[in-house]
Structures are given as C-alpha cells and as structure tokens.
Amino acid sequence: xxxxxxxxxxxxxxxxxxxxxxxxxxxxxxxxxxxxxxxxxxxxxxxxxxxxxxxxxxxxxxxxxxxxxxxxxxxxxxxxxxxxxxxxxxxxxxxxxxxxxxxxxxxxxxxxxxxxxxxxxxxxxxxxxxxxxxxxxxxxxxxxxxxxxxxxxxxxxxxxxxxxxxxxxxxxxxxxxxxxxxxxxxxxxxxxxxxxxxxxxxxxxxxxxxxxxxxxxxxxxxxxxxxxxxxxxxxxxxxxxxxxxxxxxxxxxxxxxxxxxxxxxxxxxxxxxxxxxxxxxxxxxxxxxxxxxxxxxxxxxxxxxxxxxxxxxxxxxxxxxxxxxxxxxxxxxxxxxxxxxxxxxxxxxxxxxxxxxxxxxxxxx
Amino acid sequence: xxxxxxxxxxxxxxxxxxxxxxxxxxxxxxxxxxxxxxxxxxxxxxxxxxxxxxxxxxxxxxxxxxxxxxxxxxxxxxxxxxxxxxxxxxxxxxxxxxxxxxxxxxxxxxxxxxxxxxxxxxxxxxxxxxxxxxxxxxxxxxxxxxxxxxxxxxxxxxxxxxxxxxxxxxxxxxxxxxxxxxxxxxxxxxxxxxxxxxxxxxxxxxxxxxxxxxxxxxxxxxxxxxxxxxxxxxxxxxxxxxxxxxxxxxxxxxxxxxxxxxxxxxxxxxxxxxxxxxxxxxxxxxxxxxxxxxxxxx
Ligand SMILES: Nc1ncnc2c1ncn2[C@@H]1O[C@H](COP(=O)(O)OP(=O)(O)O)[C@@H](O)[C@H]1O
Ligand SMILES: [Mg+2]
Numbered sequence: 001x002x003x004x005x006x007x008x009x010x011x012x013x014x015x016x017x018x019x020x021x022x023x024x025x026x027x028x029x030x031x032x033x034x035x036x037x038x039x040x041x042x043x044x045x046x047x048x049x050x051x052x053x054x055x056x057x058x059x060x061x062x063x064x065x066x067x068x069x070x071x072x073x074x075x076x077x078x079x080x081x082x083x084x085x086x087x088x089x090x091x092x093x094x095x096x097x098x099x100x101x102x103x104x105x106x107x108x109x110x111x112x113x114x115x116x117x118x119x120x121x122x123x124x125x126x127x128x129x130x131x132x133x134x135x136x137x138x139x140x141x142x143x144x145x146x147x148x149x150x151x152x153x154x155x156x157x158x159x160x161x162x163x164x165x166x167x168x169x170x171x172x173x174x175x176x177x178x179x180x181x182x183x184x185x186x187x188x189x190x191x192x193x194x195x196x197x198x199x200x201x202x203x204x205x206x207x208x209x210x211x212x213x214x215x216x217x218x219x220x221x222x223x224x225x226x227x228x229x230x231x232x233x234x235x236x237x238x239x240x241x242x243x244x245x246x247x248x249x250x251x252x253x254x255x256x257x258x259x260x261x262x263x264x265x266x267x268x269x270x271x272x273x274x275x276x277x278x279x280x281x282x283x284x285x286x287x288x289x290x291x292x293x294x295x296x297x298x299x300x301x302x303x304x305x306x307x308x309x310x311x312x313x314x315x316x317x318x319x320x321x322x323x324x325x326x327x328x329x330x331x332x333x334x335x336x337x338x339x340x341x342x343x344x345x346x347x348x349x350x351x352x353x354x355x356x357x358x359x360x361x362x363x364x365x
Numbered sequence: 366x367x368x369x370x371x372x373x374x375x376x377x378x379x380x381x382x383x384x385x386x387x388x389x390x391x392x393x394x395x396x397x398x399x400x401x402x403x404x405x406x407x408x409x410x411x412x413x414x415x416x417x418x419x420x421x422x423x424x425x426x427x428x429x430x431x432x433x434x435x436x437x438x439x440x441x442x443x444x445x446x447x448x449x450x451x452x453x454x455x456x457x458x459x460x461x462x463x464x465x466x467x468x469x470x471x472x473x474x475x476x477x478x479x480x481x482x483x484x485x486x487x488x489x490x491x492x493x494x495x496x497x498x499x500x501x502x503x504x505x506x507x508x509x510x511x512x513x514x515x516x517x518x519x520x521x522x523x524x525x526x527x528x529x530x531x532x533x534x535x536x537x538x539x540x541x542x543x544x545x546x547x548x549x550x551x552x553x554x555x556x557x558x559x560x561x562x563x564x565x566x567x568x569x570x571x572x573x574x575x576x577x578x579x580x581x582x583x584x585x586x587x588x589x590x591x592x593x594x595x596x597x598x599x600x601x602x603x604x605x606x607x608x609x610x611x612x613x614x615x616x617x618x619x620x621x622x623x624x625x626x627x628x629x630x631x632x633x634x635x636x637x638x639x640x641x642x643x644x645x646x647x648x649x650x651x652x653x654x655x656x657x658x659x660x661x662x663x
Contacts, residue, residue, distance in 0.1 A: 060566060061565075062565070062566075081565070082562070082565040082566055083565045083566070083567075083568045083569055083570055084568075087566075089563070089566045091559055091562075091563060093557075093559065095559040095562070097564075097578060099581045108564070108577070109567035109568055112567055112568035112569045112573060113568050156567070157566075160567065160568065
C-alpha cells in the first residue's frame, strides 16, 4: 500500500471474483487489494490463468466483482458501465474494428464522447504522430502488420485521454525484436502522456524492465507488490523467487542469532548469514533464495563454503557454474567474464563460495 | 506426354457431370423458355414453332383491341409492381424480425446456438403447402385470430385478414424467414465479440455499438439474407395462391395461369424471362454492395 492517498488512481479493495456460482464455482480472484498511483506504470505479473485478465476486466467494467470494491480517484466504480468509465483498454488481440481505417479506429472513442469534429481531427493527428503511423492513416486494419496494429490499438485507447490505460499482454503477439522496441516505446508513451498504465504480462523480464511497481500474482492471489528491484532482490515467497529470474532455492536450518542477523546451516556446513526480519528459533527448517550472480566463487579454501563443480557453461558475457553442496543440494553461480581467460576450474574440482547477508532471502512457502 | 493427356481427360471427366447437370437442368430449359417467349401463340395451348413474334412482350403493357390496334393495359404491370412491392415488404419484415433473432442466437452459449439453429430450420421439415394452409386456419373469418378476438369481445365483425396483401406478406415472411436469419446469424456468429467490448470500452452505448459495429459487420449477412428472401418471394406461387385469393395475384400465379387456363405459353415464358431479369437486377445490386464494402467481412 502506498502512503500518499491523494495520488491513488485505482484502488482495489478486497476484490474477489467467482465465476459460475454453484457447483462449478471457480475463484478467479481471491480477496485482492492494491493501490495504484496516478502516473504509475504498474504491472500485473503472473503465469497464465492466475487472474490477470480478470482483474483488468473488473477495472474496465466488463465484469462485476463478486465481493469488494474498485475505486477510481476515490470514487466507487460499481454503478458505472464500461462506456462511462474513463478507463481504456488495449486488448490482448487488439480488437481493432476491421471495417474502419486506422484514423477511424482512433477517432471512434472521441466520436462516442461527442467531441467536436475539429478536436477529433487534431487529436487523431496527434495520436498518429505519437505512434508514428501518420503515413498509414487511411489504411484498413487488415492491410497492416501485427506491430502496426499494436500501435493503432495503443493510439485508439490513448486518444480519449483516459485516466487509466489497461494493457492486456499487448506485446505477446510480437516477435522478439519488435517486442523490445515496443517496450521502450510504451515506456516513452507513458512518460509523455502521464497516464496511469496497468500492464499485464507473464514475461518477468518485460515486467522488470518497464514497471515502476509490480504485483506478482498466482492462483487468484497477489503474493507480493514492490518495485522491480524489490521483487527481484527481496522475494518473499518461494513462488515469486522462482518465477522471476534465475535463483537457487536451498533448504537450510537456522543456527544461533548473530550481530548481523541469523546464522544458517546447509547440512553440516556453516558460514552463511542472513538478515532475518522475523525472530526464528534455532534449529528451524527454512528455504533460502540466492541469485546465481550474487554468489562469490573462489578457488579451494578461499571462502568459507564449499562445493564440487558438476558443470561449467560458457555464456559469452558470463559463465554459469553448476556445483553440488556437501549435503547434495545442487546450486548454480554466475560469474562475469570480465577478463579474457577466467579461472581454470574443471568439472570435479572443489571450489569455495560465499554470499553476503543482504543477498540472501529467507522465504515463506 | 501421356500423363498430361490423361490429366486433361481426367479433368474433362470430372467437370463433365457438373457441366451436364447445369446444361440439362439450367441452360437448355432457359433457352427453351426464351425461345418459346418469341414464338407465335397456339390458342389451344403450346406454340406455333418457327413463327417469330414479339406479341408476348407487347402484351405486358398493351392490349390488342378487336380492330387489331394496341391499347395500353396496366393490369399486368400492376401485378408485376405488386409482386415487387410484396417481396419488398416481406424482405423488410423478415429483416426486422430476423436481425434481432439472429443477434440473440449469436450471443448464446454454444449449446444453445446449436439448439436455436435447429429450431430455425424446423419449418423446413414440413411441406410448404401445409404450412400455408395452417395460416388459412389462423387468418380466415372464423379462424384462430378472429375467433379469439371476438371471444374476447374486442371485435364484433371478423377482421378481413385472409385474401389480403397483408396475408400474403405474412405468409411469405413465415415461409422465407429462415433464409434471413441464417446468413445474418452466420455473419454475427463469426464476429469477434471482443469488438463489442472494445466499443463499450471506447464509450459507445449499446445502441451506438449496434449501429457502428454490429450492423456494419453483419452487412454481408444482411444483404445475403435480403436477396435470399426477396428472390423467392418474387416468384412465389403457393402463398399468394392460398392466402391472397384472386385479388392479390403475383407474377408466379400469372405465369401459372398462362401455362394453364389462359393457354398463352409465349406470354407465360415472357413473364418468366421478366422475372429472371428482376432477379438478375437484385443480384447485381448484391454484387455491387459487396464490392462497396470492399468484401471486408471478417
Ligand atoms: N468467464 C469465465 N468463466 C469461467 N471461468 C473464467 C472466466 N474467465 C476466466 N475464467 C477463469 O479464471 C481464471 C483466470 O483467468 P484469466 O484472468 O484470464 O487469467 P490470466 O489472464 O492471468 O491468464 C482462469 O482459470 C480462467 O479459466
Ligand atoms: Mg490473460
């Protein structure tokens, strides 16, 4: 939750959505709460089927919540049909009108709002400029490529200058290079227009690179909300840790409390410390998460912890080292190839390693 | 070389049956009809083969007086105009009833769609004659409608329903309504419903969404439906015969009369050619309409 309530554009409060009440009842969203600030680029991230689209449809007004409320600038949206909400959507399949030209598609929302013709024309021009489609204004939707359709869908949704723009996996149909370009483009549009973006994706990289804040969802729940750095560095759930980026999940037991936080043991091996937020009793079993690139690797006996190399994979910019701990758990460490040669470790060598306390996340399951 | 030859033969053999069917059942009868329409009339029925005459076409507008001079006679023109008018009326009523029906059907769940499509085609399982007779029972002076109304005390004298233009229009609508519903349903059914949501999202009310999105996308279905209702209505025989009585003849009945009681084959054939021309005109209109929408129908 954010502190400054004045700047909240969308507030979702205790919202649940149950489809097909009765025998076939399916809980698509379970008591979801979140606040999204105005001008924020907010991302809903989660695997397919976790309820992202459902949440967007509730905000747009295509579905009604089974429980809870959605507020826009403090005003309850419950009674407002979709065509009265100052919220526009970029649909997953774009849903452009096939019987209209690009310019007509963009003008549609403004016409429905009853804006004067002159204003419509100038806004359409402005939007065409914004998405760099001016030359194609009179083309039909069927005569342009997927990437261009995507831009038109954006322009159409932005033209009425909504308070909030909802984007449902808008880039998923594009090929890699185009997707990268559009990520930058989208971010630029959001900064230029100052409109709140609620962006849905199942691509963690996309979420990390574009968002101000991310909500990670699973099975109709929000597991964690935070900045990309927050989510990446301090995952609070095993699922969040595993879904975003590469990570080592290790079973550990707690030792005694230390000045830094908490001593952790991997089997019999000591020498790892974490910053423990909560009080954990000695001897408790828990799961830790360490990013491969946060592990400091060194030759034998240089660092407190040990492991046996099982595989070395060269990736160009970095090399991935697979190794087994004495208790049998497998781990991976990533090491920048910052010089030409690198260490001469071979499979079967014993290496040593360590990780700083703030690189270690203690997870809830 | 031999392979090429046999392929040509295979093609000929494959096209042959279709070509034969079209030739025997369409081209030859049409040529015959066109030929008969310009033959001399045999007063005992049939034609005098080989005696060329434009009399049949003249007869549509003129009447030959006893002294062989021509006098204008609008009776047949009137029947032709009435046919066009009644077909037009039928098409309009069918569209007004059929479009909402198709829209309703297209927005149901898949299971209901299947059931509803089946129900729309259900009347085809009974004979057209029987279905029109059923309307006689409903519309006649002491039939179901008048009976109910007078039993309720709303009317004292039976309303003249049967043997009116309205009765014919109702009968034709009833007969051809599925031809309107099904093509419109087909075009609405394949329409992406997300376009409707998209319109709502862009501040369009329900009525606006209907006008700006749903109807334009259903145009191919609407035009096809109108043609499929208008064309058979124009040539209708059974319905005006049963429900229209003697006062509301349509072209179909007039043609029937020429080959029957009136024994004027050339005139009957000429009327047939005229009917064909009217159909061609409406089909040309259809083609032009499709071209205007750019064939953009998905
Ligand atoms: N109209 C509906 N009726 C029944 N179940 C639905 C409906 N819409 C979505 N669901 C279910 O709700 C869950 C979440 O769907 P959705 O929000 O589309 O997921 P996501 O967009 O995250 O992939 C899915 O399991 C889906 O099957
Ligand atoms: Mg989705």
